[in-house]
Amino acid sequence: GESVGLHLPTLSVQEGDNSIINCAYSNSASDYFIWYKQESGKGPQFIIDIRSNMDKRQGQRVTVLLNKTVKHLSLQIAATQPGDSAVYFCAENRGTYKYIFGTGTRLKVLA
Amino acid sequence: DGGITQSPKYLFRKEGQNVTLSCEQNLNHDAMYWYRQDPGQGLRLIYYSQIVNDFQKGDIAEGYSVSREKKESFPLTVTSAQKNPTAFYLCASTLDSYSGANVLTFGAGSRLTVL
Numbered sequence: 001g002e003s004v005g006l007h008l009p010t011l012s013v014q015e016g017d018n019s020i021i022n023c024a025y026s027n028s029a030s031d032y033f034i035w036y037k038q039e040s041g042k043g044p045q046f047i048i049d050i051r052s053n054m055d056k057r058q059g060q061r062v063t064v065l066l067n068k069t070v071k072h073l074s075l076q077i078a079a080t081q082p083g084d085s086a087v088y089f090c091a092e093n094r095g096t097y098k099y100i101f102g103t104g105t106r107l108k109v110l111a
Numbered sequence: 112d113g114g115i116t117q118s119p120k121y122l123f124r125k126e127g128q129n130v131t132l133s134c135e136q137n138l139n140h141d142a143m144y145w146y147r148q149d150p151g152q153g154l155r156l157i158y159y160s161q162i163v164n165d166f167q168k169g170d171i172a173e174g175y176s177v178s179r180e181k182k183e184s185f186p187l188t189v190t191s192a193q194k195n196p197t198a199f200y201l202c203a204s205t206l207d208s209y210s211g212a213n214v215l216t217f218g219a220g221s222r223l224t225v226l
Contacts, residue, residue, distance in 0.1 A: 036217075043219045044201070046214055089153065097205075102153055
């Protein structure tokens with residue numbers, strides 16, 4: 001959609017394959033991280049979150065990995081489906097009201 | 112269903128006009144936020160409000176104003192002083208918990224276009 005990511009990196013995956021979307025964050029003091037999915041022309045939807053005292057968290061078909069050593073976050077989507085096509089971005093929480101957002105990655109699922 | 116309602120979904124503004132975007136939430140959340148989204152950029156904070164009758168400027172507050180007269184409502188006015196207002200505007204809220212895990216819940220967004 002034109003509201004999000006005209007110039008975003010794109011990940012194209014075959015339907016049924018696993019997807020891995022990456023995010024680098026900058027502040028080692030950030031203690032909470034969230035992944036969002038945004039479809040064209042819509043608001044972001046919460047997918048999964050993780051606190052800094054964890055390095056892995058699993059949800060339904062999604063897993064988030066946190067590597068604090070290199071300040072890297074990844075979102076893994078198992079058995080990617082056409083409905084997973086969207087822009088995905090991470091958010092880091094630095095304090096109660098401050099969130100820093102990544103620019104996002106567009107996921108395209110190929111039939 | 113609880114959620115955040117933004118209106119209008121699409122809005123057109125002429126040069127020199129002020130326009131107001133509505134944001135209403137029925138989640139009983141304490142804090143509310145306005146973000147601006149431009150292509151290829153991360154969300155940028157315009158204003159946020161922790162409680163009724165109080166709000167703070169975000170990173171790009173110039174040319175915008177807000178009010179928080181009720182817990183449920185946080186309207187954003189885009190004034191004529193905002194030189195490049197064409198963007199997608201997102202309202203969000205959080206339930207203030209001191210657990211350190213406050214998920215931002217977003218509305219569906221409002222697209223503002225300057226003619």
